[in-house]
Amino acid sequence: MNAIPLEHVLIFASILFSIGFIGVIVRKNTLFMLMSLEVMLNSVGVAFIGAGSAWQQADGQVMFILILTLAASEVAVGLALLIQMHRRFKSLNIDKLNRMRG
Amino acid sequence: MIDSYGFFESPTLALLPFYPLISFLLLIVFAKRLSWLQVSFLSIGAIAISALSSLVMLYQLQTQELQIITVKLWSWFSVGHAEVNISFYLDALSSVMIMVVSGIGLLIHIYAAFYMKTDENFSRFMAYMNLFIVAMLILVLADNLVLLYLGWEGVGLCSFLLIGFWYQEKANVLAARKAFIVTRIGDTAMAIGLLMLFNTLGVFNIVDVNQTAQNSWQAGNDSAYWIALLLLGGAVGKSAQLPLQTWLPDAMAGPTPVSALIHAATMVTAGVYLIARMNGIFLLAPEVMQYVAWLGAFTLLLAGIAALVQTDIKRVLAYSTMSQIGYMMLALGAGAWSAGVFHLMTHAFFKALLFLTAGSVILALHHQQNLFKMGGLFKKLPIETALFFIGLICLLALPGTSGFFSKEAIITELWSSPTAGAGLWWCAIIGALLTSIYSCRLFFLAFLGQSRKEVHNTDGIGDELSRLRFPLIILALLSLFGGLISLDLSSVFITNTSIIEHSKEPRWLHPVAIITPFIGIVFSWFYFKRYRQNTGIPIVESQTALVQFCRNGLGFDSLFDLFIVRPYCWLAKVNRRDIVDQVIMLNAWYISLWNDVLSTMQNGKLRWYAAALGLGVVCFAAALLGGNG
Amino acid sequence: MNSIMSSGINIELFFYLAAVMAIIASIKVISAHNTVHALLYLVLSLLAVAVCFYLMGAPFAAGLEVIVYAGAIVVLFVFAVMMFGLGTDETLNAPQIRGLSIWTGPILLATALLVELIYIISHSGLQKQLSIDVVDAKQVGILLYGPYLLAVEIASFLLLAGLLAGYHYAKPEEQGGHL
Numbered sequence: 001m002n003a004i005p006l007e008h009v010l011i012f013a014s015i016l017f018s019i020g021f022i023g024v025i026v027r028k029n030t031l032f033m034l035m036s037l038e039v040m041l042n043s044v045g046v047a048f049i050g051a052g053s054a055w056q057q058a059d060g061q062v063m064f065i066l067i068l069t070l071a072a073s074e075v076a077v078g079l080a081l082l083i084q085m086h087r088r089f090k091s092l093n094i095d096k097l098n099r100m101r102g
Numbered sequence: 103m104i105d106s107y108g109f110f111e112s113p114t115l116a117l118l119p120f121y122p123l124i125s126f127l128l129l130i131v132f133a134k135r136l137s138w139l140q141v142s143f144l145s146i147g148a149i150a151i152s153a154l155s156s157l158v159m160l161y162q163l164q165t166q167e168l169q170i171i172t173v174k175l176w177s178w179f180s181v182g183h184a185e186v187n188i189s190f191y192l193d194a195l196s197s198v199m200i201m202v203v204s205g206i207g208l209l210i211h212i213y214a215a216f217y218m219k220t221d222e223n224f225s226r227f228m229a230y231m232n233l234f235i236v237a238m239l240i241l242v243l244a245d246n247l248v249l250l251y252l253g254w255e256g257v258g259l260c261s262f263l264l265i266g267f268w269y270q271e272k273a274n275v276l277a278a279r280k281a282f283i284v285t286r287i288g289d290t291a292m293a294i295g296l297l298m299l300f301n302t303l304g305v306f307n308i309v310d311v312n313q314t315a316q317n318s319w320q321a322g323n324d325s326a327y328w329i330a331l332l333l334l335g336g337a338v339g340k341s342a343q344l345p346l347q348t349w350l351p352d353a354m355a356g357p358t359p360v361s362a363l364i365h366a367a368t369m370v371t372a373g374v375y376l377i378a379r380m381n382g383i384f385l386l387a388p389e390v391m392q393y394v395a396w397l398g399a400f401t402l403l404l405a406g407i408a409a410l411v412q413t414d415i416k417r418v419l420a421y422s423t424m425s426q427i428g429y430m431m432l433a434l435g436a437g438a439w440s441a442g443v444f445h446l447m448t449h450a451f452f453k454a455l456l457f458l459t460a461g462s463v464i465l466a467l468h469h470q471q472n473l474f475k476m477g478g479l480f481k482k483l484p485i486e487t488a489l490f491f492i493g494l495i496c497l498l499a500l501p502g503t504s505g506f507f508s509k510e511a512i513i514t515e516l517w518s519s520p521t522a523g524a525g526l527w528w529c530a531i532i533g534a535l536l537t538s539i540y541s542c543r544l545f546f547l548a549f550l551g552q553s554r555k556e557v558h559n560t561d562g563i564g565d566e567l568s569r570l571r572f573p574l575i576i577l578a579l580l581s582l583f584g585g586l587i588s589l590d591l592s593s594v595f596i597t598n599t600s601i602i603e604h605s606k607e608p609r610w611l612h613p614v615a616i617i618t619p620f621i622g623i624v625f626s627w628f629y630f631k632r633y634r635q636n637t638g639i640p641i642v643e644s645q646t647a648l649v650q651f652c653r654n655g656l657g658f659d660s661l662f663d664l665f666i667v668r669p670y671c672w673l674a675k676v677n678r679r680d681i682v683d684q685v686i687m688l689n690a691w692y693i694s695l696w697n698d699v700l701s702t703m704q705n706g707k708l709r710w711y712a713a714a715l716g717l718g719v720v721c722f723a724a725a726l727l728g729g730n731g
Numbered sequence: 732m733n734s735i736m737s738s739g740i741n742i743e744l745f746f747y748l749a750a751v752m753a754i755i756a757s758i759k760v761i762s763a764h765n766t767v768h769a770l771l772y773l774v775l776s777l778l779a780v781a782v783c784f785y786l787m788g789a790p791f792a793a794g795l796e797v798i799v800y801a802g803a804i805v806v807l808f809v810f811a812v813m814m815f816g817l818g819t820d821e822t823l824n825a826p827q828i829r830g831l832s833i834w835t836g837p838i839l840l841a842t843a844l845l846v847e848l849i850y851i852i853s854h855s856g857l858q859k860q861l862s863i864d865v866v867d868a869k870q871v872g873i874l875l876y877g878p879y880l881l882a883v884e885i886a887s888f889l890l891l892a893g894l895l896a897g898y899h900y901a902k903p904e905e906q907g908g909h910l
Binding site: 021056062087 | 747753754758760769770773777784789791795800804811812815834845874875879890892893896900904
């Protein structure tokens with residue numbers, strides 16, 4: 001049965017992606033940047049699942065699982081770095097990390 | 103040695119202008135290390151050799167049947183088919199010129215050696231004078247127009263250097279600058295004319311130009327008209343005629359020998375020479391010849407009026423020069439070529455005499471130049487008075503003097519000339535009247551009457567003055583008897599297109615012309631009675647508005663100031679930041695704008711880089727969509 | 732037929748509702764001031780997305796989303812925030828929002844991206860050939876232990892690396908936890 005059209009799913013994923021993208025650029029707090037990154041990863045997952053269900057293949061869900069794994073490890077490392085940053089700079093403002101300028 | 107034209111070639115001619123050049127170089131290099139004697143010998147010796155060479159050339163010229171001698175020194179450059187060489191061309195006209203230049207130049211150099219003896223920059227002075235002679239000789243000997251222009255510019259340069267010789271005084275420098283700029287305007291016109299000539303005829307060689315013009319153009323040709331007009335512009339600038347005459351009175355700021363050499367005898371006659379040399383072109387443009395004649399006439403009258411009210415002795419003589427050159431222009435415009443050149447020669451004699459004698463007077467009075475502070479010099483400086491008197495009677499063209507022969511030669515040609523006419527004849531007569539009046543005024547104020555200034559008559563001055571007299575006496579003899587030199591310029595000037603008919607003239611022309619100076623003398627005798635008499639009444643110069651106006655050169659300076667100088671200065675002030683430069687700086691501004699943008703983007707902030715990534719993706723996708731869609 | 736159709740319509744309706752909720756929650760995530768509030772909104776967003784997965788016929792993915800994403804990852808966030816006091820200085824680091832000026836650029840950029848993506852998607856002509864059915868856990872498992880075995884192993888490496896890194900960097904300074 002034709003339930004949800006693939007275009008709609010993909011549009012939904014795109015909207016979530018854009019929102020996450022805005023969040024990455026706008027927010028100065030590194031924690032919020034990480035959260036926005038999570039939103040973006042999530043949206044990619046939506047796209048994969050949608051594609052998988054549209055073509056009636058399990059590959060979409062497999063990709064989603066891999067993305068999930070990726071997100072988990074990324075959050076772990078990211079939070080650890082966040083803690084280091086907090087220790088050194090006493091703040092979470094990402095604009096303080098600008099020594100790679102020029 | 104015969105060259106391609108069949109003319110005789112002469113090595114003497116080749117070296118003629120270069121003796122003073124060598125002397126110039128030596129004097130400039132060894133300026134302060136030479137003594138007065140050495141400098142004088144060097145500079146005067148060089149001119150003497152040139153003068154001797156000129157005599158030799160004159161003799162050689164007589165022996166040639168074609169009356170032409172040329173020599174090619176080297177090849178300068180070539181433009182298309184036209185070759186421009188450093189080569190000299192001697193015919194009757196240039197032989198007259200080189201005799202005048204080197205002969206008068208020699209006498210003036212001798213005078214200057216004594217006059218400027220105590221000046222600390224003596225060697226520089228003599229060096230510049232020598233350089234001037236070089237440039238002038240090149241000008242008159244040039245066989246092509248480019249070399250002539252070289253000489254032209256050279257004399258302009260030397261004029262600038264010599265007018266501003268005492269450069270520590272700001273007024274002198276300003277006068278030099280004014281002279282240079284005003285003549286520059288003429289020079290530009292002349293350059294355009296020369297280039298137009300080349301453009302239409304394709305040759306630079308003067309002989310070729312005249313011949314080709316005669317062959318290809320009819321009288322009244324359009325190109326001939328414009329070229330002649332432009333050449334006239336050049337001549338007007340250099341010879342201080344209307345409207346470019348304002349520089350000559352101010353040029354009297356230079357030392358007196360300079361005024362005598364450059365601004366009386368030689369440089370200011372370069373314009374006359376140019377027109378005479380290019381007579382082939384001018385004959386093809388009769389309207390321009392009329393302009394020449396009328397310009398000459400107006401300058402004649404204007405300068406005469408201005409000379410009537412001057413207070414400085416040298417300025418009177420400057421305006422007198424302007425006026426006499428007006429006579430020469432009048433002659434050329436009327437087609438009396440030989441007469442004009444003859445007057446050039448005699449004028450050189452007596453004007454140099456006048457200027458140098460005035461120099462002696464000024465020296466004797468400790469550099470006092472104001473006429474109203476002189477007077478009664480007849481008793482204190484009798485010889486100078488006599489010399490000045492001789493010069494003046496030549497200027498007046500009293501019968502028997504050289505001036506008489508040349509001026510009469512001009513005036514007789516005016517009435518029947520196709521390009522001149524009765525009106526110009528009357529202008530010439532009135533001019534002669536004015537000449538006599540201002541000359542008498544000058545003489546009375548300076549030499550007669552009561553003495554308003556003590557002549558400092560120590561032995562030093564007496565000795566100095568006597569040394570200066572030697573060249574003056576020679577000049578006086580030339581002025582008196584130079585009229586007997588007959589110039590045969592018929593080989594130079596083609597007269598088949600302008601034969602002046604004398605048979606239809608009224609009978610009274612000639613007598614009136616002869617009597618005119620005497621009328622002037624009689625008038626001045628009575629009008630300027632208080633100047634020449636030894637009354638106790640002090641004389642002051644008149645200060646009415648009209649007199650002031652005439653004294654300032656009839657307002658030409660103010661006119662030029664109002665219409666040319668002020669707008670130009672205003673424009674320069676408005677354009678202080680230089681619009682063109684700003685437009686070009688837009689380029690730099692644009693690039694520095696991008697520099698700012700890019701360096702702001704490289705600020706090390708992660709969010710900016712993420713945004714840049716996103717921007718890149720957007721642009722890329724847009725490109726793809728645009729390509730496919 | 733009617734029930735199928737109506738259930739089809741119901742499925743679509745619920746999907747759109749859940750999608751809208753996910754979107755609103757995501758917007759709140761990125762614009763919240765308080766860290767913990769943002770995290771809770773994130774949880775909400777993830778749960779809404781799980782509903783979407785379920786309605787798309789991928790129940791296994793829905794379950795994983797809840798358990799792993801919302802249950803583990805977000806909890807990790809919360810622990811980090813709580814234990815290391817990372818939420819306390821949030822107010823200091825709040826973006827100085829002078830009106831909406833700081834949002835305009837990124838919004839424009841993201842909107843452009845969105846528009847492009849939507850355009851690309853909607854002009855592909857996919858939907859004509861598709862029908863939908865449930866893809867259950869069994870199929871996923873077979874695939875995981877079949878063709879994607881290598882990927883699973885590498886994923887486990889990744890997790891190991893993440894574990895080690897996280898442990899090392901989060902150690903206190905005295906015990907050698909430095910970069």
